[in-house]
Amino acid sequence: MSKPNDLVQGTLDLLILRVLALESMHGWAIAQRIRQMSNEELRVGQGSLYPALHKLEHNGWIDAKWGESENNRRAKYYSLTRAGRKALQAETLQWERLSAAIALVIKPT
Amino acid sequence: MRWITVLRLRLRSLLRARQVEQELDEELLHHVQRQIEAHLAAGMSPEEARRTALLEFGGIEQHKEECRDARGLVFVDGVRQDFGYALRTLSKSPGFTTVAVLSLGLGIGANTAIFTFVNAALLEPLPYPQAERIVVLQQRAPESGTTTLVHPVSFVEWRERARSFEALAIGQALPVNTDGAEGAEMVSGFWSTAGLFRVFGVDPTLGRAFAEEESRPGAAQVVVVLSDGYWRRRFGADPRVMGRPIRMGGHQATVVGVMPPRFRVGTLDIDVYYPLPLDRSKPEAVGSRSFQCYGRLRPGVGLDAARAEMTLIADQIGQEIQGEKGWRVHVSDLRDALVRDNRRALLLLLGVVAFVLLIACANLAGLLLTRSVGRRNELALRASLGASRFRLVQQLVVESLVLAGMGGALGLFLGATASRGLVFLAKDAVEFGQMADVRLDVSVLAFTVALSVLTAILFGLVPAWQVSVFNLQAVLAERGRGGSDSRGQHRLRAAIMTSEIALAVVLLAGSGLLLRTFANLLQVKLGFEPEQVLTMSLFLTDDAPRRANLVETILERVETLPGVRAVGTIQFLPLSGWTNNGPFHFVGRPKPTDPTRMASDVSTVSRGYFEAMGIELVRGRAFDLRDRMQSPRVAVVNQAFVERYSTHQDPLGQVILGDWANPRPTEIVGIVGDIRHNGMTTEPRPTVFLAQAQVPGYITHVVVRTSSDLQGMAAAVRREIQQVDPGQALTGVQPMRQYVSAALARPRLYATLLGAFAALALVLSAVGLYGLMAYTVSRRTHEIGIRMALGARGADVLRSILAQGARLAVTGVAAGTLCAMALSRLLTALLYGVSPSDPLTYVGATVVLGGVALAAAFVPARRASRVDPILALRYE
Numbered sequence: 002m003s004k005p006n007d008l009v010q011g012t013l014d015l016l017i018l019r020v021l022a023l024e025s026m027h028g029w030a031i032a033q034r035i036r037q038m039s040n041e042e043l044r045v046g047q048g049s050l051y052p053a054l055h056k057l058e059h060n061g062w063i064d065a066k067w068g069e070s071e072n073n074r075r076a077k078y079y080s081l082t083r084a085g086r087k088a089l090q091a092e093t094l095q096w097e098r099l100s101a102a103i104a105l106v107i108k109p110t
Numbered sequence: 111m112r113w114i115t116v117l118r119l120r121l122r123s124l125l126r127a128r129q130v131e132q133e134l135d136e137e138l139l140h141h142v143q144r145q146i147e148a149h150l151a152a153g154m155s156p157e158e159a160r161r162t163a164l165l166e167f168g169g170i171e172q173h174k175e176e177c178r179d180a181r182g183l184v185f186v187d188g189v190r191q192d193f194g195y196a197l198r199t200l201s202k203s204p205g206f207t208t209v210a211v212l213s214l215g216l217g218i219g220a221n222t223a224i225f226t227f228v229n230a231a232l233l234e235p236l237p238y239p240q241a242e243r244i245v246v247l248q249q250r251a252p253e254s255g256t257t258t259l260v261h262p263v264s265f266v267e268w269r270e271r272a273r274s275f276e277a278l279a280i281g282q283a284l285p286v287n288t289d290g291a292e293g294a295e296m297v298s299g300f301w302s303t304a305g306l307f308r309v310f311g312v313d314p315t316l317g318r319a320f321a322e323e324e325s326r327p328g329a330a331q332v333v334v335v336l337s338d339g340y341w342r343r344r345f346g347a348d349p350r351v352m353g354r355p356i357r358m359g360g361h362q363a364t365v366v367g368v369m370p371p372r373f374r375v376g377t378l379d380i381d382v383y384y385p386l387p388l389d390r391s392k393p394e395a396v397g398s399r400s401f402q403c404y405g406r407l408r409p410g411v412g413l414d415a416a417r418a419e420m421t422l423i424a425d426q427i428g429q430e431i432q433g434e435k436g437w438r439v440h441v442s443d444l445r446d447a448l449v450r451d452n453r454r455a456l457l458l459l460l461g462v463v464a465f466v467l468l469i470a471c472a473n474l475a476g477l478l479l480t481r482s483v484g485r486r487n488e489l490a491l492r493a494s495l496g497a498s499r500f501r502l503v504q505q506l507v508v509e510s511l512v513l514a515g516m517g518g519a520l521g522l523f524l525g526a527t528a529s530r531g532l533v534f535l536a537k538d539a540v541e542f543g544q545m546a547d548v549r550l551d552v553s554v555l556a557f558t559v560a561l562s563v564l565t566a567i568l569f570g571l572v573p574a575w576q577v578s579v580f581n582l583q584a585v586l587a588e589r590g591r592g593g594s595d596s597r598g599q600h601r602l603r604a605a606i607m608t609s610e611i612a613l614a615v616v617l618l619a620g621s622g623l624l625l626r627t628f629a630n631l632l633q634v635k636l637g638f639e640p641e642q643v644l645t646m647s648l649f650l651t652d653d654a655p656r657r658a659n660l661v662e663t664i665l666e667r668v669e670t671l672p673g674v675r676a677v678g679t680i681q682f683l684p685l686s687g688w689t690n691n692g693p694f695h696f697v698g699r700p701k702p703t704d705p706t707r708m709a710s711d712v713s714t715v716s717r718g719y720f721e722a723m724g725i726e727l728v729r730g731r732a733f734d735l736r737d738r739m740q741s742p743r744v745a746v747v748n749q750a751f752v753e754r755y756s757t758h759q760d761p762l763g764q765v766i767l768g769d770w771a772n773p774r775p776t777e778i779v780g781i782v783g784d785i786r787h788n789g790m791t792t793e794p795r796p797t798v799f800l801a802q803a804q805v806p807g808y809i810t811h812v813v814v815r816t817s818s819d820l821q822g823m824a825a826a827v828r829r830e831i832q833q834v835d836p837g838q839a840l841t842g843v844q845p846m847r848q849y850v851s852a853a854l855a856r857p858r859l860y861a862t863l864l865g866a867f868a869a870l871a872l873v874l875s876a877v878g879l880y881g882l883m884a885y886t887v888s889r890r891t892h893e894i895g896i897r898m899a900l901g902a903r904g905a906d907v908l909r910s911i912l913a914q915g916a917r918l919a920v921t922g923v924a925a926g927t928l929c930a931m932a933l934s935r936l937l938t939a940l941l942y943g944v945s946p947s948d949p950l951t952y953v954g955a956t957v958v959l960g961g962v963a964l965a966a967a968f969v970p971a972r973r974a975s976r977v978d979p980i981l982a983l984r985y986e
Contacts, residue, residue, distance in 0.1 A: 028137060029144040047141055048168050051134075052176040061115040067133075070140070072147075077137045082115075 013045065013053050015096055018081065018089040021063060025080030027070060028054060054079060062088050134177055142167055188501065192508035200512065206481060207513070209881075210474055213874050214517025214565060215524055217470030220463040220867060222525025222558045223532055228456045229553055231449055237372065238444075239311040240406075243276075245416065246376075246447035247403040251691070252436025253707060258691070260403040262393035264434060267427050268403075274416035276408045279305035280401040281386060283378050284809070285649045287839040289357050290344070294832075296649065296839035297340060297381035299358075303388055306375070307335075309406045317352050317367030325385035327395075332363040333385065338371040340381035358384065376402070376448055398770075400690070404444075417441045433769065455860070458936060462620070462867050465613050467565065469871050472610040473878040474513070475569040479603055480885040482506065510570025511563075518562030525558065536859055603882060608922040610878050614871040615926025615959050616933060621861070621868035622951035623937055623944055628861040630943035631854055637785030637794070638684060639724030643846035644814045644823050645683055648831075648838065650806070654772075657806035658739055660835065661716055664812065667830040669718075673818030678719025679802055679810045684787045685849040686811075689713070694768030694798065696755075697775050710751060711787070711795050712770045714810075716802035720746075720782055722813040723846075730762050730780030737801045743776040744801060749784045751796035768798060772805055790853050791942045813846070820845050860940055872962055879966040883915055887970040894974055895982025904975035911974050915967025922963070923956050930955070 020026070020034045031054075032045045057063045062085035070076035081089070123130050142163050149159035167173075200207045238244060248257045249264060265280045272278065281302025288297055300306075307319040320333050334356070336345075345351045355362045363384065374380070389395055407416055420439040428435045446453075482489070489502055648664075650657040661679055668677045682688035690712045695701050702708050717733040719725075728749060737744055745766065752761050765775045776798075784794035802810065816823045824843045831840055887894075894907055934946035944951070 027140065029141045032141075046166075046168070047138070048173050048176065051138065051141075051173060052179065055177045059119050061119075064115075070144075074140060074143070075136065076140050077133065 012096070013049060014057060015089070015092045016043070016045070017050075017053060017057060017079075018062065018085055018092065021079055021081045022086070022089055025066075025078045027076040027078050029076075031079070057085070060088075061085075134174055138167075138170060138173065188504065189508060192505045193512065195505065196509040196512040199509070203481075206477060207516075209877060210477060210513050211516045211520060213470040213473050213877070214514060214562075215520030216870055216874075217463075217467040218518055218521025218558060218561055218565070219524030219528060220466050220870070221460075221561055222521055222554060223528035224456070224459045224463045225557050226525065226529040226554050227532065227536075228460055229551070229557075231452055231456055232445075233553065236445060236448075237374075241444060243407040243409070244309060244311075244444040245405045245407060245413065246442050246444055247278075247405055247420070248440040248442070248447075249399065250438040250440050251709070252438075253709065256691075257440055258399050260401045261399040261434075262388060262396050262401060263431065264427060264437070264439075265401065265403060266388065266390055266393045267431070268420070268423060268439075271423050271426070272405075272416075272419060274407060274411045274419050275405040277305040277308035278403070278405045279303045279309050280388075280403045281306055281375065282397065282401050283375075283380065285647070285839075285841060286358055286382060286384075287649060287651065287837060288382070290839075294837050294839040296841040298379065299382045299384060300375055300378065300380040301384055301386045302375075303386050306383070306404070307369075309404045310373070310375070311406065312370060312373050314367030315370045316349060317365070319367055320383075320385045325388060327387040327389045329385070329387070332358070332361050333366045334358055334363045335367040335369060335383040336365060337369050337373065337379075337381050337383075339379070341368045358382065376404075376444070398690075398692075405441075413441065413443060454939065455856075458940075459863060461936075462617065462864060465617055466867050466870055466874075467561070469610055469613045469617075469874050471565050471569045472606050472613070473874050474510075474565075476603060476606045476610070476878050477881055478506075478510065478569060479606070480881060507566075507570050510566045514562040514566030514570075517565070518558055521562070522555075522558050525554075535862065536855075604918055607879060607882055607918050608925060610875045611919060611922025611959060611963060612926035612929060614868070614875040615923055615955055616930040617864070617868040617871045618955040618959060619927070619930035619952055620934065620937060621864035622955055623934060623941055623946065623948060624857070624861040624864050626944040626948065626951060627940065627942045628854070628857045631790050631857055634786060634790050636684075636850065637725060637783050638846075639815075640846040640850045642816055642820070643723065644816060644820050644827070645811050645842070645844055645846050645849075646824070646827065646840050647809070647811050647842040648679075648840060650808050650810060650838075654806050655739060657808070658803050660838070661802055661806065661810065663834050664831055665716060665718060667834065668812070668814060668827055671823075671826050671830065673816050673823060674814055675817055676718050676721035676815045678722040678813050679716040680719050680723070680813060681714040681807045681809055681811070683811050683813070683846070683849060684723070684785055685789065685853045687789075689788055690770065692768055692770045694766050694770075697765040697767050708755065709796075710747075710755075710768070711797040712768065712800065713787075713797060714800045714802050714805055714807045715746075716810075719799075719813060722815045723785075724815065725785055726783035728781040728783055730778075732780055732782070733799075733801045733803070737803050739804060741804070743774050743804055744779045745776045746780040746782055746799040747778055748782050748794065748797045748799075750794045751798065752781055754796045766798065770800070770805075776800065790857075811842075857940070857942070872959070875959075876962045876966045879915065879918070879963055880969065883911065883967045884970040884973075886914065887911060887974040890974070891977060891982050894977050895979045898977060899979040899983065907977070908971050908975040911971035912964065912967055915963060915971070919960055919963035919967075923959055926959070927952055927956065 016035050017031060020031050020038070023034075026034065028047070028050055032047070032050055035043055035045050054063070054065075058065050058079070062082060063079045064082050064085075066078050066080070067075055068078045145163035145166060146156075146159045149162055150156065154162065235241060236244075247260060247268070249260055250257055260280055262280060265278075269278050279302055281300050284299050284301050285296045286299035287294055289295065290297075302325075304320055304322045304325045307313060313319065314335055315338070317335070319335060323329060324331075324333050336351075341347055341351070351365050352368075353364060353366070355364050357363075369383070386396055405416075407413070417439075420441055424434075424437060424439045428437060493499070493502060650660060652660070665677055665679070668674060681690070691709055692712055693709045695708055715733065717735065717737070720727055720732045730746070732746060733744070747756075747761060755761075756764065761778050761781060764778050766778065767773055767775050782799070786792065786794065787797065788795060812827065814823060814827060828840055828843075831838055894902075897907065898904075930952065931947055938946050
């Protein structure tokens with residue numbers, strides 16, 4: 002299991018923003034979705050998920066609303082704001098550059 | 111737009127903390143429940159699903175804390191923690207906290223009290239619309255340049271010629287006899303021309319002001335306007351009083367209006383306003399240079415423009431009218447005229463209390479510094495456990511804020527109490543109208559809060575700065591060894607201490623000068639004997655012969671009362687602040703080319719006055735029963751008159767003719783000793799006394815010298831006067847002593863206040879010095895132990911510690927003396943009989959402060975000299 006601490010700094014934010022770009026969802030669903038989308042490679046622990054969500058909310062990138070979950074429970078739903086969308090683009094670009102750079106370095110020549 | 115969201119969220123976290131917490135709980139719980147469900151779905155037993163989910167989740171509290179961190183509450187939480195921590199540490203050292211809060215409270219309290227006055231006198235707007243356009247006009251005598259009230263002759267000319275004013279009015283405060291609830295009553299009246307209310311821009315709340323034609327002689331009816339206070343007191347606020355006739359000073363007068371509450375003419379609290387019957391063709395009929403004059407500037411006309419115009423007009427009038435030659439006009443802003451020398455005194459006091467506050471701050475900075483050095487280990491430990499420097503400084507700043515808050519609260523309380531006390535203490539010394547309104551208001555509150563925060567920053571930053579520069583390793587290395595302080599810290603503390611001593615010297619020297627002034631004033635030879643003398647004021651209304659008769663009858667009856675040793679009357683009592691002045695010449699000698707060169711104070715007194723007041727008869731005779739309305743006019747002069755105008759010729763038998771009421775040639779028949787009539791510090795001026803029986807005035811004061819109790823005597827005199835004329839009211843019954851003590855009130859106030867502040871400064875600096883020395887000794891115990899083990903005697907140690915204290919004291923005293931010498935010039939106007947650089951005062955201040963400083967150093971020094979080397983070496 003890949004611990005969140007092992008993720009490169011800032012990648013968790015990127016993953017959350019990316020997942021929320023699809024639809025608004027609550028914390029548990031976000032964690033599930035990241036796991037599914039990464040083919041079970043990335044498991045986000047709640048210990049880093051929620052602080053990250055709160056930080057993103059306070060950055061104004063995501064918005065939180067209380068709503069009904071699939072099985073009729075009250076849950077906090079997060080959705081991307083306009084600023085969040087812009088941030089997602091910027092972060093994605095940044096990430097692509099970074100991973101390309103890393104790939105260049107570690108690729109056996 | 112994003113920042114709005116961010117701000118909203120931050121505020122929500124801060125203000126609705128409980129709800130946010132709850133939501134966090136709910137959110138995390140939701141997650142755990144979903145996890146359990148997922149495990150159940152994967153086929154786990156309920157028990158197992160739950161356990162696994164919780165295990166996966168980990169420390170809930172820790173996650174919550176991390177979420178809170180993410181919400182940016184660290185700073186706020188930290189500050190909250192620091193407050194709690196500060197309160198705990200402060201309550202653990204009650205001695206330090208008490209000293210700190212007390213010195214701050216006293217410093218801030220003194221400032222609040224004085225600021226309350228400054229605010230009322232200098233800052234609060236005067237209670238008139240466009241008050242900045244209201245001016246006061248006065249006249250300046252040609253020769254002496256003394257400022258006097260205004261002559262009605264000048265006024266009618268000004269009113270016609272001056273273009274600068276929208277309205278111009280003169281008036282005079284005169285008591286009026288009227289029917290009170292129980293017999294005759296004397297109320298304060300203001301006799302003025304119709305423009306008065308327009309000048310102040312205030313209309314009656316009920317009825318109307320009097321019209322122009324009602325303030326001319328021969329007006330159809332006499333009208334009056336009442337003050338709100340008098341209307342309520344006397345008529346129970348009955349609006350039906352309007353149009354009703356009431357008896358005012360022997361006439362029937364009709365009430366036409368009531369002024370709004372708290373309306374004052376400058377500082378005067380008036381009961382009844384009535385029109386001054388000013389005749390354009392004969393203005394001098396209403397009186398002479400004894401009228402207050404107020405004007406309202408036209409919009410757009412400045413004070414300078416008005417001054418320039420009035421200078422021109424005064425020149426013109428001087429050439430046209432005989433008696434006006436050389437008289438200047440003085441135009442001043444109403445506030446300046448009201449505040450007068452109070453401004454200087456108040457600002458001076460404000461400066462003085464600022465010094466006290468500085469001392470308190472220095473004291474506290476020293477204490478905190480000492481404490482923070484003692485706490486270095488604790489701080490270093492926290493730093494090494496990961497606290498950032500910012501965090502440590504933040505904690506220290508919060509601690510000083512807590513101290514300042516407590517000090518500020520105490521100061522506000524002390525200041526409010528003290529300002530009430532000050533109103534009482536200063537009631538004879540300072541007279542400005544808003545005095546009654548001295549109170550705590552928003553600006554005073556803001557001032558105190560600002561002051562508290564400022565002091566917190568001032569004294570809190572010093573130790574905080576120390577912490578921010580300390581070297582972590584060095585501190586931890588010396589941990590437990592009690593190593594000596596670094597040079598910089600030592601110097602900083604010495605500098606704080608020195609400046610504290612210097613500030614105290616300045617205050618001590620200043621209060622010394624004022625105390626010596628006060629002592630000198632007590633030694634001033636008054637020229638009269640105020641003890642066992644009773645005074646009271648009468649206002650006479652009838653024609654001249656009746657006025658003379660009434661006074662004579664009163665004298666005859668009072669004379670025969672048991673216990674009366676002498677009785678007489680005078681127009682204006684000594685030290686009451688009033689006097690008349692006018693030019694004169696000797697009949698038979700060539701008239702002076704410039705009539706203004708010879709002038710004298712003039713006072714009308716009855717027979718028996720000099721005896722009753724205890725004024726020495728030097729030569730000739732005083733007035734007696736021979737001096738009647740029809741007999742030849744006689745006068746008595748004082749020695750100052752003789753010295754100034756009659757050095758070559760025997761003054762007795764000479765005849766003078768003065769420009770005063772109803773002038774006739776008057777023979778000088780007696781010479782009396784000089785008295786301090788115009789103030790304790792004013793040299794006696796040439797004075798001519800005229801006989802009440804020959805030129806009876808309206809205002810007169812009965813002076814009774816008695817061998818019996820003053821109060822009983824007052825009642826007896828009142829009975830006699832009531833029997834002579836039941837309509838004659840009597841007011842201002844006061845011992846003569848009271849006038850003397852009122853004349854001393856201001857110097858006494860200064861001396862008391864500055865003395866109190868200097869004492870405060872002395873105590874504060876003694877405490878500061880003691881604390882510093884005690885700390886030094888405790889830091890050096892180890893070193894002293896080594897010295898003593900190596901053979902130093904107790905006396906050597908004592909000497910060395912005392913020398914350290916003495917060095918500080920000497921430097922501080924020297925610096926303070928220099929500052930005091932420079933600053934004492936500001937006091938010159940308040941001093942009497944002592945020079946601002948009076949050596950005795952400075953030597954005294956030096957000795958007192960040196961003594962106190964040495965005493966403060968002695969206690970810890972002695973403790974050091976008794977150190978047991980064995981214990982000291984073990985000491986950590």
